[in-house]
Amino acid sequence: MGEVIVITSGKGGVGKTTTTANLGTALAMMGKRTVLLDTDIGLRNLDVVMGLENRIVFNLVDVAENRCRLNQAMIKDKKLDTLSLIPAAQTRDKTAITEAQMEKIARTLKKDFDYVLIDCPAGIEQGFKNAVAGADRALVVTTPEISAVRDADRVIGLLEAAGLPHPEVIINRVRFDMVRRGEMMGIDDIIDILAVELIGIVADDEDIVISTNKGEPIAKNQLSAAGKSFRDVARRLAGENVPFQDVGGGRSLWRKVCAVFNR
Amino acid sequence: MVFWKRLFAKNTSTHSKNTAKKRLQLVLVQDRLNIGSETLEGLKNDLIAVIGKHLEIDVEAMDVSFCRDGEQVAIVANIPVLQGSKEAV
Numbered sequence: 001m002g003e004v005i006v007i008t009s010g011k012g013g014v015g016k017t018t019t020t021a022n023l024g025t026a027l028a029m030m031g032k033r034t035v036l037l038d039t040d041i042g043l044r045n046l047d048v049v050m051g052l053e054n055r056i057v058f059n060l061v062d063v064a065e066n067r068c069r070l071n072q073a074m075i076k077d078k079k080l081d082t083l084s085l086i087p088a089a090q091t092r093d094k095t096a097i098t099e100a101q102m103e104k105i106a107r108t109l110k111k112d113f114d115y116v117l118i119d120c121p122a123g124i125e126q127g128f129k130n131a132v133a134g135a136d137r138a139l140v141v142t143t144p145e146i147s148a149v150r151d152a153d154r155v156i157g158l159l160e161a162a163g164l165p166h167p168e169v170i171i172n173r174v175r176f177d178m179v180r181r182g183e184m185m186g187i188d189d190i191i192d193i194l195a196v197e198l199i200g201i202v203a204d205d206e207d208i209v210i211s212t213n214k215g216e217p218i219a220k221n222q223l224s225a226a227g228k229s230f231r232d233v234a235r236r237l238a239g240e241n242v243p244f245q246d247v248g249g250g251r252s253l254w255r256k257v258c259a260v261f262n263r
Numbered sequence: 264m265v266f267w268k269r270l271f272a273k274n275t276s277t278h279s280k281n282t283a284k285k286r287l288q289l290v291l292v293q294d295r296l297n298i299g300s301e302t303l304e305g306l307k308n309d310l311i312a313v314i315g316k317h318l319e320i321d322v323e324a325m326d327v328s329f330c331r332d333g334e335q336v337a338i339v340a341n342i343p344v345l346q347g348s349k350e351a352v
Contacts, residue, residue: 146287153291182278189284193291 002033002110005117005237006135008159010151012122014143015172018208018217019230020119021049023139025217026234028083032114035074036085037105039131040121041096044088051078051215052085061089064101070108079220094126099133106134115237124158132159138167139199144174144185153194168199170233175204187244200233201244202226292329292336303327310340319346 007020017040024036038046041061047053058073063086070086077083089096109116120131132138138159142152152169159167171190178184191198205226211218219234221227232242293299307327314320321343330339 146283146290149287150290150294154294157295179280182280185280185283185287189280193284193287 002113002115003137004106004110004135005115005137005139006120006131006164007117007139007141008120008128008131008155009122009141009148010124010155011142011148014141014148015202016122016141017045017049017119018212019139019141019170019172019202019233020046020117021217022219022227022230023234023237024050024083024085024115024117025077025080025219026231027115027117027237028077028080029219029231030234030238031082032238033082033112034084034115034117035109035113036083037109037116037118038086038088039097039102039118039127041088041127042090042093043121044090046085046119047075047087048215049212050085050217052087053215056087059087059089060105061092061096063105064097070105094121094130097130099130102130103134110136124155128155128158129162132162132164135164138164139170140167140196141170141172142190142194143172144179144190149185149190149193156194156196166197168197169194170200170202171198172202173204174201198244199236200229202229202233289329296329296336298329306338310342314342317348318344321345 007016007023009016017038020036024034027034036046036050037060038044039060040046044059047056052075055075058068060073062068063070063073073086074084075087077085106116106118116134118131118135121127140152140155140159142148156167159165169191171187174187175184179186187198187201203226205218205224207221207224208218208226211221211224217230218224218227219230229245232244235242307325310327311320311322311325324343326339326341328339330337
């Protein structure tokens with residue numbers, strides 16, 4: 001029996017879809033049978049981030065409304081044969097599917113897969129409730145900005161109310177140079193405020209934009225630091241004890257010298 | 264001169280990260296308790312009514328807010344008193 005993990009955030013644009021794509025890719029690279037489920041009906045994007053947009057025939061709503069079987073809506077990844085995607089419908093809205101239908105789909109999928117990753121839409125309305133319905137575990141993606149942390153806190157409360165009492169947090173788009181200068185909240189500040197378990201730290205990295213342009217998740221890139229961060233989260237999800245990278249809280253004289261000349 | 268100032272500048276609380284953290288903590292107290300500005304206003308009016316019965320207070324300068332210390336949330340009310348007991352005499 002596999003595990004159903006919902007990736008959520010409350011606020012839009014913090015990197016839910018990118019995180020889902022990369023964790024799925026990293027888990028599949030570890031040999032785990034993984035399926036990604038895009039529940040952002042009407043605003044689907046996981047297909048383009050994965051580079052699979054040209055292969056869509058059926059979608060999640062087709063499955064819910066019995067127009068196709070579950071495995072007909074599954075798109076195999078281009079390279080990893082342990083990874084597939086069930087896309088969201090683009091021409092419908094969040095009400096096209098119910099919590100009961102989502103729960104049934106998730107329950108069916110976890111019989112055949114080690115991991116079912118659910119990409120949750122932004123917001124806390126029906127789409128969020130659907131995405132959370134069948135989940136065993138929740139990850140909350142946030143960035144070191146007031147608005148994103150505030151929304152993450154709200155979502156953590158809602159997850160707890162929905163029976164997912166121990167959400168884990170991924171802090172995305174961290175600019176360590178700004179953290180060092182004291183102009184961005186650091187990892188400790190955010191974890192202190194949210195009072196939850198940390199599962200990942202991902203630096204703000206322009207390589208992510210480039211990899212998304214190409215439709216190739218950065219987790220496949222062995223040279224990228226962000227890619228490694230996502231692979232580390234995947235290993236932690238699978239139960240490995242992976243230490244967090246050194247965040248460099250202090251500011252050395254050498255760094256100050258560099259900072260002065262970089263201005 | 265500016266060069267040396269930058270090189271040996273100390274971390275101070277003027278850094279925007281501290282402002283962000285403080286503002287966030289205040290907002291979260293209200294979010295978590297599900298307290299809107301209406302509730303806060305109602306509480307303030309009731310406090311004025313109760314205390315006003317006994318003391319003359321400066322309603323304009325009074326401030327009621329929430330603050331958080333770890334897991335504990337407290338109501339902090341700063342109510343300047345203008346005149347002593349009304350009940351005397």
